Structure formats: structure tokens, C-alpha cells
């Protein structure tokens with residue numbers, strides 16, 4: 464227990480540039496108070512003292528603003544920065560060396576029973592007010608951007624942002640370009656398809672009777688079929704591809 468506490472203090476020291484001393488962390492970090500209370504409540508929960516554990520969790524919530532269900536499993540070196548408004552559900556599982564900011568929800572979608580909260584693998588960081596919902600896994604080393612809403616599994620070493628969130632970086636490599644002009648120029652088969660249909664329509668319209676020039680200005684309805692994407696080598700690549708294709712659509 465003491466070793467675990469030391470690990471949690473070390474995590475705060477390493478991950479918060481504002482942390483100056485162990486005493487300051489012990490006195491001023493509500494994230495540390497919440498995880499320490501949780502480790503005791505979880506111990507009670509595992510021994511069948513469910514009511515005491517739930518009550519202890521509520522007391523910790525009143526004092527820190529952080530609600531952690533005593534059934535949640537949390538690894539070593541856990542750090543909640545600021546913390547207020549953070550909620551961690553009963554069947555959430557959090558690996559070692561994870562960081563959460565304030566306002567984070569590791570919650571259920573309301574549609575599942577049994578294991579219904581997220582699993583964070585080791586070294587995951589979740590930005591302020593991100594909402595991770597359902598029994599999904601956030602892969603090792605991934606980062607969830609502030610205010611993201613995540614309802615699909617995230618592969619290892621990815622950064623996800625947005626509502627609903629999608630992959631922008633995998634294993635250090637950027638895999639999505641936000642900028643519209645770059646996207647138009649990129650070799651995107653869907654955009655290429657739209658462009659060639661447009662060229663053909665314009666050519667046909669130019670060939671029409673010269674007495675109907677107004678047709679060139681008429682709105683054109685495009686019926687573009689998106690081709691099936693080729694199979695990917697690994698599950699991770701397929702998952703990233705699925706996110707990207709959905710975004711383009």
C-alpha cells in the first residue's frame with residue numbers, strides 16, 4: 464500500500480510541471496486524495512464490504528469532486544490532474560501509469576450490462592472533459608484529446624480527437640489531414656471519383672445546344688458510389704482505416 468502511494472506521488476511529480484514537493488502533492492492534490500481513498504474502498508469492495516466501500520467512495524467524492532466506483536480496477540502510477548468532475552465507472556479497468564484530467568468520464572453507454580465501462584491499457588492519457596463510453600479498449604500509449612467523445616476502440620499509440628473522435632496519429636505518424644485544401648489535393652479515390660464525374664458532366668453540358676447556356680449554372684446532383692476499401696494486413700490497420708473512411712464519408 465505504501466509503495467503504491469509512493470508510486471502515485473511520483474506520478475504527480477513527473478507528470479505535473481507545477482508540482483514542487485512531496486508535501487505539496489500530499490496536501491494539495493485532490494487526484495492523489497481520490498486515488499488513495501479509492502485504493503482503500505476497492506480493498507473493502509473485494510472483501511465483500513460493498514456498502515462501506517460505496518459510502519467511502521461517496522465521502523471521497525464530496526471531498527474531492529472525483530467519483531470513482533469502488534469496483535473499478537486501477538493500476539500503479541495513476542495520476543488525476545485537477546480532477547473535479549471526473550467519473551470512473553464500476554467495471555472500468557485502468558492499466559499502469561495512466562493520466563486523467565478533470566471532467567473525464569469512463570462511463571457506460573447505457574446499452575450494455577456486465578462489463579460496460581472502458582479499459583485503458585498502460586500509459587494512456589485522457590485529456591480534460593473527454594468522454595469514453597462503453598466496454599471499449601484504449602490501446603497502450605494512446606492519448607485521448609481534450610473534449611473528445613470516444614465510443615470505438617482505439618489502437619495502441621494513437622492520438623484521437625474530436626466528437627466523435629477519430630485517429631490523427633498512430634505510432635508517431637500522422638494518419639489524417641484536417642485541412643480541406645490538402646485533402647482535396649491528396650490522392651483520395653473518393654475525391655478523384657467526384658472530380659472525374661464533375662469534369663464529364665461539364666464536358667457534356669458544354670456540348671449542349673448553345674441556346675441553353677443557363678444549364679451550365681444549374682445545380683448538378685451527384686450520385687457517388689464509395690468503393691469498398693481493400694482488406695488490411697493487421698487488425699490495427701483495419702481499425703484505423705475504418706475510422707478514416709467513415710470520416711471521409
Ligand SMILES: CC(C)(COP(=O)(O)OP(=O)(O)OC[C@H]1O[C@@H](n2cnc3c(N)ncnc32)[C@H](O)[C@@H]1OP(=O)(O)O)[C@@H](O)C(=O)NCCC(=O)NCCS
Nearest residue numbers: 564589590591606607608609610622624625631632641642
Ligand atoms: C490531442 C493532443 C494530445 C495533441 O496531440 P498531438 O499528437 O500533439 O496532435 P497535434 O497537436 O499535432 O494536433 C493534431 C491536430 O488535432 C487538432 N487537435 C489537437 N487537440 C485537439 C482537441 N482536443 N480537439 C480537437 N482537435 C484537436 C489540432 O488542431 C491539429 O489539427 P491541425 O492539423 O488542423 O492543426 C492535445 O491537443 C490535447 O487535447 N491534450 C489534452 C491536454 C489537456 O486536457 N489538458 C488539460 C490541462 S488543464
